[in-house]
Amino acid sequence: MNTPAPAGVWIITPGHTPTRFPTARASGADVALVDLEDSVPPAAKPDARLMARAFFTTPAPADTALGVRISSPTTRDGIHDLDALADYPVVPQIVLIPKVESPRDIEIVAGVLDTPDHAPHLYALIETPRALEALPSIVRAERIAGVLFGTADYARATGCGNDWEPMLHARSALVVSAAAAGIPAIDSPFFDLDDLEGLRDEAERVKALGFAGKSCVHPRHLNVLTEVFRPTDEEIAAARAIVAAAENAGGRIIRVGHQMVGPPMVQAARSLLARADARTAHEVTA
Template sequence: MSIRSLLFVPGARPERFDKAMAAGADRVCIDLEDAVPPDQKAAARAATLDWLAAQPPSAAVGVRINGLGTVEGLRDLVALAESEARPALLMLPKTGHAEEIRIVRSVLGDAAPPLWPIVESAGALRAAWDIAAAPGVQGVLFGGADYSADLGVTLDWEPLFLARSTLAAACANAGIELLEVPHIDVKDEAGLDAGTRRVKALGFSGRACIHPSQVATVNQVFSPTEAEIAQARRVLEAFDAAGGAAALLDGKLIEAPVIRSAQRVLARAPLA
């Protein structure tokens, strides 16, 4: 099942780690980057790795390190390589090219978790196809806030439409997941719902969250309904009954694109 929701929790607030895990998100991501002040980086890194090392292998908790172009990012990577911690995913902010993916995998070796580069600049968008297709990449997060700042535009839909469409195509081509930037107004439930539905329609597979209250809405939007699941099963049953050939269901033609759509629905179903 793909990741519908990913909840960020500040690495400088270890008392919130367990609470974040209970929020219902598909993944929790401890943030060592933007959520941690410079003078707390070392303490947050140590607390995060110690806490992760004590978790069972099944814990769905990842880490966002600092950018590899910074001293703190390099310290994060070395500390992770030397730690007993095994995060469920590793987010790489400010990723500018696919070579950074190779470097991380080279340092971490067999212990490298699934990688999630964050595309958040005009230069990174140009390299998005190579980044998405790099070995070890499970998905991409669209860093819309930094991207909009890089371009000098607002976070409105129109200025970011090209970036979102480009990333959707790049990730679909690579067969990986794509998460939307968090909705920054935690009290704007209507805006969260509407914006999440728009990116889902564009091809995104999930969305990051910055507050536990956002998780339920994001999960609901990215979860197929019972009716959608039932119809997807009918499509596959009709296709199988036809021996894998084109068939008709309710007067409509069932062929390869319809089959792929039905399979995608079932892949996102909790009990599929």
């Protein structure tokens, strides 16, 4: 991709509830995603494809990328979803592909949607044991831009709990594979809508684990996730100080304030600045 894949805070809204579209688009999330898959009842899917056009009638807000979760491209619903996307007034910037278990799924979507003028960021939704086993090949698909973890389907497929400990192995494997491929990993929503302290705790844990963002299904969760994942002015200033000091250090370990800084910390600072600069660039050009 020519531009970094959007990370940070994602909000996902069902495609058959257009009354929620304005809230999602104006939420200030890094990514607003309309869903055509699991949150839409099977009987409502044809209507959802038509209703979702309203999500893409005008360009994305200055601070938010617009995307869509399709059904699996190996299903009839997924084929219909891809056909519908071609007629949307504004092309989605992100396409989230569910039930990915092979690089083939990403290749199918890219083959349908890529044009000389636009190639959307393709995110793979990792939510099955087979997907976890195939991660090393999935994350190296030519057109993959990032991965998103789906805890609900993963828990159902494995029979494990949805708490922190049962999910730790899968989350760790996902972050490691994504980092090895140089793509961002986004965490699953937190499904207790009223437990904001639990949300914050999980968000801070996944950020410490290496996730670049976290998704949600309700605007109530946005403030907490934004506080956790969006770099603060202080963090950006500290990162700029580290990078500036490193540029004059000739590769040597340096001291910045009270901290000893070596090459890994310099690279982390540069990554933080790249994310902040990418968001600024999106706000300017959107």
